[in-house]
Structure formats: structure tokens, C-alpha cells
Amino acid sequence: MRLEAQEISFSYGSEEVLKGIDLALEEGEILGLVGPNGSGKSTLIKCLNRVLHPKGRIRLDGRDITGMSTREIARCIAYVPQALSVGMMMNVFDFVMMGRRPHIGWSVGDRDVEKVVEAIRLLGLEELAFRRTTQISGGERQKVMIARALAQETPILLLDEPTSSLDLRHQMEVMELVQRQAQEKGTGVIVALHDLNLAARYCDRIVMLKGGRIAGTGRPTELFLPEKIRAVYGIEVEIHRIDGVPYLIPIRPSGEAAA
Amino acid sequence: MKGIGGQAMTELRGEYRRSVGRKIIFIASLLVLTVLLAGFAITLGSAGLTIAEVYIAIASRFLDFVPAPDPLATTVVWELRLHRVIFSMLAGFGLGIAGAVMQGVLKNPLASPFTLGISSAATFGAALAMVLGLGMAQGEYLVILNAFVFSLLATAGIYSLSRYRGISAESMVLAGIALMYLFSALTSFLQYIGSREQLAEVVFWMFGSLQRTSWLKTGILALALAVVVPYLVYRAWDLNAISQGDQVAASLGVRVERTRTEQMFIASLITASIIAFTGTIGFIGLVAPHITRLAIGGDHRFLLPGAGMVGSVLLLGADSLARTILAPVILPVGIMTAFIGIPFFLYLFVRSREGFW
Numbered sequence: 001m002r003l004e005a006q007e008i009s010f011s012y013g014s015e016e017v018l019k020g021i022d023l024a025l026e027e028g029e030i031l032g033l034v035g036p037n038g039s040g041k042s043t044l045i046k047c048l049n050r051v052l053h054p055k056g057r058i059r060l061d062g063r064d065i066t067g068m069s070t071r072e073i074a075r076c077i078a079y080v081p082q083a084l085s086v087g088m089m090m091n092v093f094d095f096v097m098m099g100r101r102p103h104i105g106w107s108v109g110d111r112d113v114e115k116v117v118e119a120i121r122l123l124g125l126e127e128l129a130f131r132r133t134t135q136i137s138g139g140e141r142q143k144v145m146i147a148r149a150l151a152q153e154t155p156i157l158l159l160d161e162p163t164s165s166l167d168l169r170h171q172m173e174v175m176e177l178v179q180r181q182a183q184e185k186g187t188g189v190i191v192a193l194h195d196l197n198l199a200a201r202y203c204d205r206i207v208m209l210k211g212g213r214i215a216g217t218g219r220p221t222e223l224f225l226p227e228k229i230r231a232v233y234g235i236e237v238e239i240h241r242i243d244g245v246p247y248l249i250p251i252r253p254s255g256e257a258a259a
Numbered sequence: 260m261k262g263i264g265g266q267a268m269t270e271l272r273g274e275y276r277r278s279v280g281r282k283i284i285f286i287a288s289l290l291v292l293t294v295l296l297a298g299f300a301i302t303l304g305s306a307g308l309t310i311a312e313v314y315i316a317i318a319s320r321f322l323d324f325v326p327a328p329d330p331l332a333t334t335v336v337w338e339l340r341l342h343r344v345i346f347s348m349l350a351g352f353g354l355g356i357a358g359a360v361m362q363g364v365l366k367n368p369l370a371s372p373f374t375l376g377i378s379s380a381a382t383f384g385a386a387l388a389m390v391l392g393l394g395m396a397q398g399e400y401l402v403i404l405n406a407f408v409f410s411l412l413a414t415a416g417i418y419s420l421s422r423y424r425g426i427s428a429e430s431m432v433l434a435g436i437a438l439m440y441l442f443s444a445l446t447s448f449l450q451y452i453g454s455r456e457q458l459a460e461v462v463f464w465m466f467g468s469l470q471r472t473s474w475l476k477t478g479i480l481a482l483a484l485a486v487v488v489p490y491l492v493y494r495a496w497d498l499n500a501i502s503q504g505d506q507v508a509a510s511l512g513v514r515v516e517r518t519r520t521e522q523m524f525i526a527s528l529i530t531a532s533i534i535a536f537t538g539t540i541g542f543i544g545l546v547a548p549h550i551t552r553l554a555i556g557g558d559h560r561f562l563l564p565g566a567g568m569v570g571s572v573l574l575l576g577a578d579s580l581a582r583t584i585l586a587p588v589i590l591p592v593g594i595m596t597a598f599i600g601i602p603f604f605l606y607l608f609v610r611s612r613e614g615f616w
Binding site for chain 2: 046049061075081089090094095099104106108126132218
């Protein structure tokens with residue numbers, strides 16, 4: 001499924017957070033959203049599945065989503081927020097089962113149970129499946145939220161900092177899982193990341209935001225250049241390439257102010 | 260991060276089925292307990308009936324082959340006690356489910372008809388009728404209708420106040436607490452200017468009592484519950500989704516503000532149709548959902564009927580004790596619910612290692 005957003009603008013009260021963003025996500029593509037704090041990454045993600053209601057047009061396979069029901073949108077786009085939520089007295093299995101909500105009327109069918117089990121397996125959460133979500137670590141909770149999104153079985157995934165609470169090994173595992181979903185199932189993924197090296201390694205294309213506008217877009221190799229990083233983040237970096245992937249080593253804040 | 264292993268998958272699937280089974284058993288056992296408790300509750304009192312006599316008196320109305328019971332037993336059961344017992348069950352069920360809905364949509368463990376000002380609004384409405392005789396009907400129904408209308412006004416007040424800041428859980432809770440204090444103050448004012456008899460009447464209303472039940476009132480309450488409870492249980496997934504956060508719920512296809520408004524209104528309607536008849540019974544709506552959540556977890560598909568059944572047992576049990584403990588004096592049930600419910604709740608609360616929310 002192709003997602004296309006045109007001239008997306010959004011304001012919190014009088015403060016304009018997004019200013020005329022255009023982007024497109026192809027089937028099976030991983031699109032990284034990067035940019036400094038407050039650049040509008042999380043807001044943009046929430047605009048794309050109408051959790052927020054922006055100005056502009058969003059189309060799924062050419063169809064305007066303002067004409068779709070909330071449940072229809074939820075069958076197409078899954079969302080993992082940045083903040084960790086725990087639910088009320090729920091175990092991991094019931095929590096992941098929430099991902100099936102757009103697909104079920106009231107009772108849980110065999111296919112729903114199967115999809116939940118599959119998502120739990122994919123994230124390696126079998127041991128925790130019947131523990132309460134309040135009894136597990138922050139990193140485990142983040143994986144549970146990703147499992148819920150996978151159980152939702154959508155052609156598009158929106159991930160807001162999905163690795164922020166994870167250690168290095170689990171960051172790689174989660175990103176590789178996302179990559180497999182894109183390659184094997186053709187899932188289109190938009191992922192907001194602070195870690196530029198993770199973005200460089202796993203994203204097909206990068207959209208760089210600054211102050212609510214697009215500051216650059218392209219492949220990681222085209223975009224992650226010292227002058228670009230200086231302009232957007234206000235830091236000096238060295239860039240090393242290993243197997244063609246650019247890795248950034250931050251050196252110091254730039255002399256001129258970042259803003 | 261492994262492939263799908265057949266065995267582990269079967270295990271998880273089986274474990275899930277068992278966990279659902281446990282929830283159903285919990286609710287079913289409460290149902291059985293309620294029926295037994297009801298039979299016992301009807302025997303309580305001065306007529307000295309046995310449980311068998313009670314069941315025969317009830318069954319002979321519906322089944323031809325059951326022998327005709329003693330006329331006294333029939334009169335006591337049908338005219339005096341059965342409607343009170345059924346009303347207690349229904350009222351407990353309604354208060355439990357209303358509390359569970361409020362805690363769910365507001366994501367707040369302290370939410371209940373009592374803490375959100377709905378009970379105090381009803382009290383003010385009742386007091387207005389008792390002290391000033393103001394209202395929209397005559398006699399006994401003046402108090403009932405006033406209490407009912409004012410509790411719905413409180414809900415409308417919570418809704419309009421919270422609209423200014425977006426209908427979030429926090430804004431609704433704060434608006435509810437503000438209204439609770441406002442209506443308490445207004446009631447105190449009426450008590451201050453009222454006569455001694457009026458003051459006593461208001462205070463007695465605030466205790467909550469099942470003395471004034473009748474078949475008509477029981478029928479009205481049964482009808483109200485029959486209409487809204489299936490709908491609430493049907494929409495239980497929305498409450499599950501909201502418990503994971505408003506934005507996640509929206510991404511799962513729930514229209515959050517609309518759901519929150521609608522469910523709060525329904526829960527208030529249930530509460531209003533109970534406390535208008537009984538006066539304030541504060542404790543069940545707060546605690547029945549917590550007891551149920553501790554027992555079977557937070558899936559609202561089971562939590563809502565479960566909290567209702569726990570509410571039934573609590574209110575019926577409390578009323579039975581209230582009728583016997585100082586017999587022939589019958590204590591107001593509102594006092595007794597707190598006496599038996601709070602120790603039980605604190606026991607669960609202290610014992611629970613996994614937290615209670």
C-alpha cells in the first residue's frame with residue numbers, strides 16, 4: 001500500500017508545528033524521520049493516521065483518508081507511540097490482543113489468537129505472555145507495544161522512537177525484525193529515530209525535519225554529510241563508511257548557534 | 260526473534276484459552292453465589308421462613324407441579340422481601356458496572372459515581388425537594404425525580420466544563436471533583452436553613468437505604484439495566500483501547516472523545532436511576548471494579564459483568580447484615596456496605612503483590 005501526504009500543516013493552538021510537509025511511502029520501504037528535538041517528527045507521525053487532524057491531504061493507494069472510517073484506517077496503519085503505556089491490570093497477551101480490535105466485532109476468533117501468538121513469538125516475549133504489563137521492564141514494554149502493532153496486521157507501520165528504551169542488542173533485533181516485515185510482507189514503515197546510525201543502517205530513505213519543515217530527503221549516503229548535519233543539528237561530525245553505510249561520530253557542537 | 264515453533268504456539272494458545280475460562284468461571288460462580296445469597300436473604304426477618312419455604316413460594320408462581328405454599332410465606336416473600344432482594348442485586352450490579360466504566364474511560368482508580376460529584380448532585384436534588392419542596396413532581400416522586408435530574412445535570416456539568424480543555428480524563432476528573440464540592444456545599448446550606456425534621460430526612464437519605472423498594476421501582480431499574488448493560492459490554496473493547504492511552508486508542512480506530520462522553524453519560528444514567536431510589540450508596544461503585552480487576556484482570560469484556568456481579572454480592576450481603584446485626588433495628592445499607600466492603604478491599608489491596616491498578 002502506498003501512502004502519500006501532501007502539504008501537511010499542523011498547529012498546537014497558535015504554534016505552527018508542521019509547515020507544508022510532502023512525503024510518500026512506497027510498499028516495502030523503510031522511511032526514517034530524523035531531526036532535532038521539537039522538529040515535528042512525532043507530530044507528523046500522528047498526523048499520518050489521523051490521531052491528530054492536520055491540514056493537507058493524505059492518501060492511501062490514491063484514496064483520501066478523510067473519507068475513511070477510523071476502523072478502516074486502523075486496518076491499514078498501525079502506530080507505536082513514543083510514550084510507554086501499560087494498560088490497566090492487563091497481561092501481555094491481552095495487551096497485544098488490542099491490536100486485533102480493528103478486525104474483530106466482539107469475540108476473539110482463532111485467527112486473532114494465532115496472530116497474537118505469532119507477534120509474541122516474533123518479539124521473543126513467550127516467557128512474559130501471561131505476566132502483567134506493569135511487572136515487566138521498560139524495554140520489554142516497548143517490545144510489547146511493537147508486538148501489538150504487528151498483531152494489527154497492517155500494510156503500513158508508524159513507529160515513533162521504537163528503540164528508545166532498548167539496549168544495543170535489542171535495538172538491532174527490533175530494527176532487523178522491522179526490516180524483515182518490509183522485505184517479506186511488503187510492509188511500508190515510517191520510523192522516527194534519534195539514533196542517526198541506526199537510521200543510516202536500516203532505512204531505505206531519510207526525511208530530515210527541522211522546525212516543522214523538510215530540511216532534506218534522500219538515501220542515507222546522500223543526506224548524511226557533515227555540512228547537512230551541521231545545518232540541521234548544529235554539531236560537527238566525522239563520517240566513516242563501513243560496507244557502504246555512513247556512520248556518524250559526533251565531535252562537538254558547532255560554533256554558530258543551531259537555531 | 261525466532262521462527263514460529265509449533266509447540267510453543269500451541270502452549271500459548273492453550274494458556275490463553277484457560278485464562279479466558281478462569282474469567283468465565285469467576286463470573287459464573289458469583290452468579291450462583293448471588294442466587295444462593297438471595298434465597299438466604301429472603302429468609303431473614305421475623306417470619307422465621309426456611310430457605311425451602313422461600314424457594315417453594317417463588318417457584319409455585321411459575322411451575323404448576325410445585326405444591327401450594329403457606330399463604331403467609333407467599334405474602335412475606337412476594338409482598339415484602341423479594342422485590343427488596345432483587346432490587347439490591349440489580350442496584351449492586353448497576354453501581355459496580357457504572358464504577359468500572361467510569362474508572363475505564365477516565366483511566367483513574369479513584370473514579371466512581373461518588374467521587375465525581377454525581378451522588379452529591381443527587382443528594383442536593385433530594386434535599387431541595389425535602390427542604391424547599393421544589394421540583395417537578397408530587398410526594399415521594401418529587402424527591403426521586405429531583406435526585407435523578409440533578410445527577411444528570413452534574414454529568415452535563417462535567418461534560419461542559421471539560422470541553423473547554425478537550426475531553427480528556429484529567430479534565431473530567433477535575434471537573435467532577437469541583438462539582439462534588441459545590442453540591443456538598445449547597446446541600447450543607449439547605450441543611451443549615453432547614454428545620455430539624457427536614458435535616459434528619461436529608462441525613463437519612465444520605466445514608467442510603469433499601470427500605471423504600473417496591474415492584475414498580477425494581478421494574479424501572481431492571482428495564483434501565485436491560486437496555487444499557489448489553490450495550491456497555493458490547494463496547495468493552497473501546498474501554499480496553501482507551502486504557503492504553505488516548506492516542507493509541509485513536510490509532511486502533513476508537514473515537515476517543517465521543518466514546519468517553521457517551522460512556523460517562525450511560526454510567527451516570529445507571530447511577531442516577533439507582534441512587535434516586537435509594538439515596539447515597541457510595542462505596543460499591545469504587546470498590547467492586549477493583550476487586551474484580553484483582554481477580555480476573557483488566558479486560559473489560561469480563562471486567563464489566565464481573566464488577567456488576569461483585570457489586571450484587573456486596574450490596575446483597577451488606578443489606579442482609581444491615582437487617583440482622585441490630586435486629587429488629589434495620590441499619591441503612593449505605594453504612595453497612597462500607598463496614599463489610601472496606602476490610603475486604605484492604606485485605607486484597609495489601610495482599611496483592613502485582614499492584615492493584
